[in-house]
Amino acid sequence: MAGAPHSFFDLTRADLAARIAAWGFKPVHAGRVWSHLYVRGAADFEELRELPARLRSRLAAELTPVLPAVARERRSSDGSTRKFLLELADRRRIELVLMRFTGRMTACISSQVGCAMGCVFCATGQMGFGRQLAAGEIVAQVILAARLLRRPADHRLRNVVFMGMGEPLHNYEAVMRAVDILHDPNGPAIGARQITLSTVGIIPGIVRLADEARPVQLAVSLHAATQDERAALVPVAARWPLDELLAACRYYAGKLQRRVFVEWALIAGRNDTPAQAHALGRLLRGLPAQVNLIPLNLTAGYDGTPADRTAARRFQDILAGHGLPSTVRQRRGLDIAAGCGQLAAPSA
Numbered sequence: 001m002a003g004a005p006h007s008f009f010d011l012t013r014a015d016l017a018a019r020i021a022a023w024g025f026k027p028v029h030a031g032r033v034w035s036h037l038y039v040r041g042a043a044d045f046e047e048l049r050e051l052p053a054r055l056r057s058r059l060a061a062e063l064t065p066v067l068p069a070v071a072r073e074r075r076s077s078d079g080s081t082r083k084f085l086l087e088l089a090d091r092r093r094i095e096l097v098l099m100r101f102t103g104r105m106t107a108c109i110s111s112q113v114g115c116a117m118g119c120v121f122c123a124t125g126q127m128g129f130g131r132q133l134a135a136g137e138i139v140a141q142v143i144l145a146a147r148l149l150r151r152p153a154d155h156r157l158r159n160v161v162f163m164g165m166g167e168p169l170h171n172y173e174a175v176m177r178a179v180d181i182l183h184d185p186n187g188p189a190i191g192a193r194q195i196t197l198s199t200v201g202i203i204p205g206i207v208r209l210a211d212e213a214r215p216v217q218l219a220v221s222l223h224a225a226t227q228d229e230r231a232a233l234v235p236v237a238a239r240w241p242l243d244e245l246l247a248a249c250r251y252y253a254g255k256l257q258r259r260v261f262v263e264w265a266l267i268a269g270r271n272d273t274p275a276q277a278h279a280l281g282r283l284l285r286g287l288p289a290q291v292n293l294i295p296l297n298l299t300a301g302y303d304g305t306p307a308d309r310t311a312a313r314r315f316q317d318i319l320a321g322h323g324l325p326s327t328v329r330q331r332r333g334l335d336i337a338a339g340c341g342q343l344a345a346p347s348a
Contacts, residue, residue: 007136081333112166169205225279266307281322297339
């Protein structure tokens with residue numbers, strides 16, 4: 001007798017074919033099932049009348065394509081951002097953010113319930129660690145996002161960023177399985193260069209990304225240009241020191257011939273100074289990198305304030321003098337606490 005159903009979204013296409021073959025059916029049926037759910041956007045297996053009835057029954061009994069429940073939705077006042085509080089099967093909660101930019105939609109997804117990294121200015125870090133998300137729970141967020149966008153006025157989902165709740169390289173296996181599923185050209189078909197992983201600097205994960213030649217984009221949250229200053233903001237820097245982190249980034253960039261995105265939360269009077277900008281320029285010398293400057297988004301657990309436009313522009317000018325390209329990130333959804341570092345799902 002079959003046990004409790006497993007999530008369909010946990011399986012790669014090869015896994016699904018193997019599962020169907022093990023049940024005694026032709027593996028070719030896997031392509032039809034895969035397309036039915038991922039391309040047609042079906043919610044169950046009942047409409048797949050070209051499949052044997054016994055196979056439809058087995059699929060329904062053992063592989064559920066259920067998406068997380070939307071417990072709450074909030075919309076920003078400018079209409080560019082939507083934030084969803086999602087409830088998982090065990091009633092744990094995570095947050096998902098959809099952002100509209102010119103010609104594209106981006107989903108900011110979570111990889112964990114809470115986070116163990118403890119970054120002092122991050123609401124997710126302030127709430128602590130709950131549990132890892134399974135690959136299917138990660139994929140299901142993207143599928144839900146795509147279905148939410150199926151309206152004439154909306155754009156197709158194009159980009160996926162692992163910048164929601166959790167540290168993706170702390171949940172490496174599940175995240176990479178999810179990436180493989182999302183990248184499948186016969187499934188969700190999210191381009192690898194349209195998938196970005198943001199990490200606080202887990203060195204073994206960065207090295208593994210390089211050794212496995214993962215084609216996704218890598219963003220590293222740096223926030224300070226010296227070890228002591230970084231450790232005060234990002235506690236895991238004590239375990240993975242700044243010099244070793246930069247060495248891992250250089251290894252990654254050299255091995256894959258790819259640039260690294262450096263994220264920097266600009267905190268007024270703390271890391272937005274000319275001295276910090278020059279220090280960052282020296283630190284990144286020779287590394288193919290682009291710096292994303294993000295004026296700090298406020299959270300209840302941290303009393304820092306965002307750098308103003310003048311400080312941000314001055315910081316950019318100094319980086320340019322060091323030959324480093326940079327952008328000041330568009331701040332979205334601040335009125336609904338949907339900005340970078342503001343996600344923190346309340347418990348049920």
